[in-house]
Amino acid sequence: MATPSTARNAQKRSNFLRDIVVIRLINAWWIATFFQPDEFFQSLEPAWRLAFGPESGAWMTWEWQHQLRSSLHPALFSAAYLVADGLSSLIPAGNVFRTFVVMAAPKTLQALIAALGDWYAWRLAVKIYGPGSLASFFALFLQVFSPWQWYVSTRTFSNSLETTLTITALYYWPWELLGSAKPAKENPKAPQALHSLWRLRASLSLAALAVVLRPTNVLIWATIAGIALTRVTLKGSSPLSWAATFTFVREAVLCGSLVLGTSFVSDRLYFGFWTFPPYNWLNFNISKSLAVFYGRNPWHYYLLQGIPLLCTTSLPFAIAGLYSPPPTASPDQANTLRTLSCTIFATVGALSLISHKEVRFIYPLFPVLNILAAPFAASFFTSEPPSPAVASKPKPGVASRPSLRHRPYLFAALSINLVLAGFLTFLHQPAPLTVLSHLRKEYERIHPSSVRLAHATHRPPQPRDELFAMFLMPCHSTPWRSHLVYPGLDAYALTCEPPLHTQPNTPERDNYRDEADRFYDDPVGFLAGELFAPGRGMALPRYIIGFEGIEPWLREFLETPRGRELGLALRPVWSGFNGFVNEDWRRSGRMLVWDTGIYDDAPGAAQTKT
Numbered sequence: 001m002a003t004p005s006t007a008r009n010a011q012k013r014s015n016f017l018r019d020i021v022v023i024r025l026i027n028a029w030w031i032a033t034f035f036q037p038d039e040f041f042q043s044l045e046p047a048w049r050l051a052f053g054p055e056s057g058a059w060m061t062w063e064w065q066h067q068l069r070s071s072l073h074p075a076l077f078s079a080a081y082l083v084a085d086g087l088s089s090l091i092p093a094g095n096v097f098r099t100f101v102v103m104a105a106p107k108t109l110q111a112l113i114a115a116l117g118d119w120y121a122w123r124l125a126v127k128i129y130g131p132g133s134l135a136s137f138f139a140l141f142l143q144v145f146s147p148w149q150w151y152v153s154t155r156t157f158s159n160s161l162e163t164t165l166t167i168t169a170l171y172y173w174p175w176e177l178l179g180s181a182k183p184a185k186e187n188p189k190a191p192q193a194l195h196s197l198w199r200l201r202a203s204l205s206l207a208a209l210a211v212v213l214r215p216t217n218v219l220i221w222a223t224i225a226g227i228a229l230t231r232v233t234l235k236g237s238s239p240l241s242w243a244a245t246f247t248f249v250r251e252a253v254l255c256g257s258l259v260l261g262t263s264f265v266s267d268r269l270y271f272g273f274w275t276f277p278p279y280n281w282l283n284f285n286i287s288k289s290l291a292v293f294y295g296r297n298p299w300h301y302y303l304l305q306g307i308p309l310l311c312t313t314s315l316p317f318a319i320a321g322l323y324s325p326p327p328t329a330s331p332d333q334a335n336t337l338r339t340l341s342c343t344i345f346a347t348v349g350a351l352s353l354i355s356h357k358e359v360r361f362i363y364p365l366f367p368v369l370n371i372l373a374a375p376f377a378a379s380f381f382t383s384e385p386p387s388p389a390v391a392s393k394p395k396p397g398v399a400s401r402p403s404l405r406h407r408p409y410l411f412a413a414l415s416i417n418l419v420l421a422g423f424l425t426f427l428h429q430p431a432p433l434t435v436l437s438h439l440r441k442e443y444e445r446i447h448p449s450s451v452r453l454a455h456a457t458h459r460p461p462q463p464r465d466e467l468f469a470m471f472l473m474p475c476h477s478t479p480w481r482s483h484l485v486y487p488g489l490d491a492y493a494l495t496c497e498p499p500l501h502t503q504p505n506t507p508e509r510d511n512y513r514d515e516a517d518r519f520y521d522d523p524v525g526f527l528a529g530e531l532f533a534p535g536r537g538m539a540l541p542r543y544i545i546g547f548e549g550i551e552p553w554l555r556e557f558l559e560t561p562r563g564r565e566l567g568l569a570l571r572p573v574w575s576g577f578n579g580f581v582n583e584d585w586r587r588s589g590r591m592l593v594w595d596t597g598i599y600d601d602a603p604g605a606a607q608t609k610t
Contacts, residue, residue, distance in 0.1 A: 013123070016119060016140075017115070017119050020115045020118045020119050020144070021111070021112060021115040023115070023118075023144060024111040024112070024114045024115040024118070024153065025111045025115075027111065027114070027150055027153070028107045028108065028110060028111035028114075028154035029107065030425050030426075031151075031154060031155070031425055032425065032426055032430050032433060032434075033424060033425060033426065033427070033428050033429050033430045033433070033579075034429040034430070034431075034432035034433060034478070034479075035151070035152070035429070036157075036358075037476035037477075038157055038158070039155045039157055039479075040479040040480060040482055040483075041059060041061050041476055041480065042061070042063065042069060042073075042157075042158060043073055043074055043077055043106075043156040043157070043158065044077060044106055044156055044479070044481075044482035045058045045059050045061070045074075045480055045481060045482065046058065046060060046064055046069075046074035046078075046270075047074035047075070047076075047077035047078040047080075047081060047106070047482075048078075048081065048481050048482055050071075050074055050075065050078040050270065051078040051081035051082050051085070052081070052085075052458035052487075053458065055459045055460060055487065056458050056459065056481060056487050057460065057481045057489075057490070058480070058481045059480040059481060062497050062498065062500065066280065066284065066500075067267070067271055067275045067277055067280050068277055068280050068281045068284055069158075069277055069281075070212050070213055070266075070267065070277045071263075071266045071270035071277075072209070072212065072213060072263060072266050073158050073161060073213055074270075075266060075270070076109070076161075077105070077106045077109065077156065080105040080106055080108070080109045081105050081106070083105065084101050084102045084104065084105035085102055085458075087101060088101040088102055088455075093452045093455045093456055094451055094452040095455075096444055096451075098455050099440070099455075102485065103483065103485065106156050107154065110153075110154050110156050110160065111154050113160065113164050114149075114153035114154050114160065117153065117163055117164035117167055117168070117367065118140065118143045118144060118153075120167045120168045120170075120171045120367075121139060121140065121143050121167050121367035121370060121371065122136065122139055122140035122143065123171050124139075124167065124171040124367075124371060125140065125370075125374055127171065127175070128175075128333055128336055128337070128371065129333070129374070133378075134375075134378035134402060135326075135374040135375040135378045136374070137378070138375075138377045138378040138381075139370050139371050139374035141377075142314050142317075142370040142374060142377065143367060145414065145418075146310075146311075146312065146314070146366075146370070146417065147312055147417045147418075147420035147421040147424065148310050148312065148366065149366065150421040150424070150425070151421065151424040151425070152360070152363065157360060157363075158213050158214055159214065159361070159363045159364070160363070161213060162210050162213055162214045162217055162363070162364050163363050163364045163366060163367065165206050165207075165209055165210040165213070166206075166210050166217065166220060166364040166367075167364075167367040167368075168206050169202075169203045169204075169206035169207040169210065169221075170203075170224075170340075170367075170368070171203075172199045172202040172203035172206070173200075173203045174196070174199060174200050175332075175336050177228040177240060177244065177248070178227070178228060178234060178332065178335040178336055178339060179238075179332055179335075197247070197251065200247075200248070201251055201254075201255055204251055204252050204255035204256065205255045205258065205259055207220075207221045208255055208256045208258075208259035208260070209259050210364070211278075212259060212263045212277075212278060214364075215278045215281060215282065216347075216350075216351065216361065217364060219346060219347040219350050219351070220347055220364065222346075223339075223342055223343045223346040223347070224339060224343055225248075225252070227339050227342060228240065228248070228339075229245060229248070233338050233339070234335045234338065234339075235331065235334065235335065235338075236331050236335075263276075264276070293498045293499070294356055294498075295356055296355045296356065297355065297356065297357040299352050299353070300352070301352070301357045302352055302357060302362055303348070303352070305359070306348075306357070306359045306361075306362050307362070307369070309359050310362065310363070310365070310366050310369060311369055311373070312416070312417060312420065313413035313416055313417055314369075314370065314373045314377060317373035317374075317376040317377040317380070318369045318372060320373070321337070321341070321369075321372025321374075321375070321376055322341050322344060322345070322369075322372060325337040325338060326376065326379070328375075329375075337371075337372060340368050340371065340372060341372060343365070344365050344369065344372075347362065347365060348362060348365070380405075380406060380409075381404060381405065381406055381409075381410050382402040382403065382404060383402055383403050383405050384402055427580070429578055429579050429582070429587075430576070430577065430578065430579070431576035431577060431579075431590070431591035432477055432478040432479065433478075433479070434576050435478065435545060435574065435576050435591055436479060436484060438576075439468070439469055439484065439489065439491075439543070439545075439593075440483075440484065440485060440486070440489070442543075443468060443486055443488075443489045447486075447488060449461075450486065450488040451486060453488070454485070454486040454487055454488060458487060459487055460487040460488045460490070461488045466490065466539070466541075466542055466599060467490050467491070467492060467538075467540065467541045467542065468489050468490050468491060468541065468542050468543065469489070469490075469491040469492075469541060469542065469543045469545055470491070470492045470493075470541035470543070470544050470545065471491065471492070471493035471494065471545045471546070472494065472545070472546040472550055472554075473493075473494065473545070473546050473550075473586070473587070473591075474494070474496070474516050474520075474584065474586050474587060475493060475494050475495055475496035475514070475515070475516045476493075476496070477493075477587065478493075478545075480493075492538075492541070494515045494516040494519055495514065495515045495516070496514040496515065496516045496517070497515075498514075499512040518530065519531075520586060523550065523553035523554075523556075524557045524560065527553075527554075527557045527562075527563075528557060528560050528562040528563065532562060532566060533562075534562075540566060540568065540596065540598050542595070542596060542598070542599045543573075543593050543594065543595060543596065544570075544593070544594045544596060545591065545592070545593050545594075546591070546592060546594075547578070547586065547587055547588065547589050547591055547592070548575075548589040548590045548591075548592050549585075549586070549588060549589055551570075551592065551594075554570055554594070555570060558570060568596045568597070568598065569595070569596055569597030569598075570594045570596070571594060571595045572592055572593070572595075573594065573595045574592065574593035575590050575591070575593075576590060576591045576592075577590060578590060578591050
């Protein structure tokens with residue numbers, strides 16, 4: 001029978017989860033900006049194809065063509081698409097609300113995933129510091145009020161799912177393996193046996209799933225398992241018993257095999273033949289050295305940029321937590337916190353050896369950093385209540401509460417976080433999303449019959465309506481079918497496939513220029529001699545989309561013999577704000593849509609003007 005205290009704790013956990021879900025749902029719906037292409041092209045595009053078929057118009061990047069990604073991640077969103085599509089079928093065909101329902105599915109699912117990540121970060125902090133501790137509250141506080149978490153957690157990156165899987169697996173991890181060497185009477189958590197096999201199995205299965213999704217996640221678990229088995233860095237901890245070691249290894253093999261088997265079957269169904277994406281990914285990175293094609297970063301990138309961007313205003317407290325456990329920590333707490341610190345050092349150190357770096361790659365460490373920072377933030381911003389012996393005029397029956405201190409610093413930190421979150425939510429690169437909303441509305445206006453067909457079949461009309469949009473901008477600058485939606489809304493964008501046919505350290509690799517590079521190297525020459533070259537068969541687009549810097553090049557091209565022959569015009573019909581600054585000069589300025597003037601505007605028409 002549950003005690004009143006147990007019931008209250010269960011109700012508190014339920015309320016916390018409900019509140020966090022509401023926060024993340026608001027978070028997901030408020031995000032109106034573009035961050036990185038992987039949010040769409042490595043999850044939603046393959047998910048869209050899996051849900052609606054190969055004729056649905058999804059863009060499959062080269063990684064999917066060479067089986068470098070696990071199908072488990074897009075399969076998750078594919079299920080969400082199918083559920084949303086089934087629900088939207090209750091709405092009359094042609095109603096644009098059906099489009100809204102389908103587009104909302106991955107956002108809603110990812111918000112739930114993000115909320116679970118926050119909740120399990122708090123629950124792990126409670127497990128370490130105790131349910132009534134200020135440190136556990138501050139761990140949740142740092143998690144929820146982080147601008148990085150607000151900006152990234154509800155985006156459909158594989159890193160976002162990886163982060164939630166990692167912190168959930170850490171919560172279920174049997175931390176009693178790190179117990180101190182006190183006698184059993186003094187320390188019932190002495191590491192002589194595993195007290196709950198189902199928790200160990202849950203942890204190992206979630207960890208294996210995270211590794212399948214992102215192979216570099218193995219660095220986290222290799223560190224934790226290595227410390228648990230070898231006792232390196234632990235203080236006052238007895239050696240792990242042979243029984244516990246055998247049980248741990250046996251369950252790791254069983255859980256890992258189960259997850260790998262599931263992954264094998266999923267990939268077989270998705271790709272149509274047996275393959276193993278983690279091995280393909282490792283082989284490609286070793287043999288082709290393609291990571292550097294997407295940029296190089298200095299060895300100290302994660303130290304001087306990555307971790308500061310993750311932590312922002314909590315960085316001083318995270319550094320303190322990485323350096324040493326708080327003085328008030330018990331031996332068991334200190335061993336757990338020391339293990340988490342070693343995990344961060346090992347993971348960041350290993351990833352720093354790889355040339356291509358992104359903050360997302362260390363995102364799974366973010367909840368751990370908050371847990372390490374929490375006791376130091378709590379001690380800085382709060383003071384313990386005075387003891388009854390020294391309290392002046394204590395009130396009987398009224399519990400003393402800690403008081404806030406250093407309030408200016410707290411309010412300044414919150415203000416900085418809120419300003420950053422607001423800026424990143426609404427003002428930093430919103431145009432890639434708003435332009436696709438504009439194109440969808442234009443397509444719905446011009447081709448209502450195709451919209452009804454798309455709602456019914458998710459297949460393009462035959463023959464296709466037209467080349468509706470041409471994107472002349474750096475590749476993957478906007479989402480694709482997940483936001484274009486209608487398969488008849490045919491579009492073309494410049495590509496940037498890596499030089500798979502070349503070998504590392506060869507002139508062919510060093511001099512390789514992709515399609516987007518060639519456009520920006522010589523815009524007029526590329527348009528006249530390559531994109532619209534006679535005999536290529538490129539259809540003329542209804543709309544051209546690009547950043548405002550390309551307009552002089554387009555007008556110069558229209559004055560060339562080939563440009564006059566095509567009969568294109570250039571009339572701006574839409575302009576979208578894209579932020580105050582951009583690190584890529586090619587994306588600077590406003591995003592524009594130009595009508596080429598070659599199609600009639602009558603609804604349903606697809607004839608070129610003569």
